[in-house]
Amino acid sequence: VKIIITGASGVLGTECCSVFKEASVDVVCLTRESAWKIAQGRTPVELKEDTVVVHAAANTDVEFCEMFPDSCYRDNFLLSQGIAQACHEYRSKIVYISSAGVYGEGKSVPYCEYDDAHPTTHHHRSKLLAEKCVLAASNRNLVLRTGWLYGGSVNNPRNFVSRMIKEFQKASAKGTVLYSNVEQKGSPTFGRDVAKRILDLINGDHQGVFNVVNEGTASRFEYVKAIGAAVNSNVVVEPASAIAFERVAKVSPNEMARNWRSQEIGLPCMPNWHKSLVDYIKTLHPT
Ligand SMILES: NC(=O)c1ccc[n+]([C@@H]2O[C@H](COP(=O)([O-])OP(=O)(O)OC[C@H]3O[C@@H](n4cnc5c(N)ncnc54)[C@H](OP(=O)(O)O)[C@@H]3O)[C@@H](O)[C@H]2O)c1
Secondary structure, three states, rough: OEEEOOOOOHHHHHHHHHHHHHHOEEEOOOOOHHHHHHHHOOOOOOOOOOOEEEOOOOOOOHHHHHOHHHHHHHHHHHHHHHHHHOOOOOOEEEEEEEEHHHOOOEEEEEEEOOHHHHHHHHHHHHHHHHHHHOOOOOOOOOOEEEOOOOOOOOOOOOOOOHEEEEEEHHHHOOOEEEEEEEEEEEOOOHHHHHHHHHHHHHOOOOEEEEEOOOOOOOOOOHHHHHHHHHHOOOOEEEEOHHHHOOOOOOOOOOOOOOOHHHHHOOOOOOHHHHHHHHHHHHOOOOO
């Protein structure tokens, strides 16, 4: 099997490229321009029946997406629709990376794959529309709903953990505290763990919708505190309510998910979020 990765420079794409290469898989890491070429029917890579496209490219800026919906639906929905059509034509399987945020509002406990999706933002609506195209293109395709990702390059501003470590360093130098949202809840997830689970799901030829997150849940406050503790920061993290963080996008306070389908088919549990976080930070700050 050959795996083609869109969004290869992102948090998840970077982890996929390294995990797949380590597993001796034949990998092609695509640029943004190459991803669009596939969607426009001018594919720069050979698509075949034994090729899998891991489509991780997306506009992940939820606030930008809320302010510029045309751009959001172009990048997240139309790009995915074009890639789904091309893959259908060449009988290639797609692994579409979606978001646990598509579940939106409705529950106050972690969402399972049998829960209905009620997205509350343009970003999450665009991801859900893309999911539908991917699932309609072939019943072999996979849709993976993940969330609160970190990993990849420490210089990628979308890498939440490395960004927060810099915030801790700045706050320490200035002698200030950090405030973090105690109401927003999610499943902090290491991109490398997701990449490994993608390989499991491809190798098992699984299909349909799967949640793929680290086990356990946390509030943003608990997550940020755990990052501070892992870097031995002396900066105090204060709990703050959602109202303190002005957001254009009305993201559901519940972005938590549970890997129900993986459990049902007997895949091993994903690592616990706290363990993966601490292990990841050790790789950044070896002692
Ligand atoms: N980050 C999270 O917490 C999170 C949560 C839930 C779901 N997800 C999903 O997981 C996937 C990977 O996210 P990530 O965190 O790795 O994202 P990321 O770090 O923001 O990377 C996004 C990737 O997509 C590419 N891209 C951005 N806009 C594009 C466009 N208009 N056309 C083509 N490519 C474009 C970027 O390429 P350039 O280098 O050219 O910019 C980059 O390679 C996405 O589908 C995202 O929706 C992420």
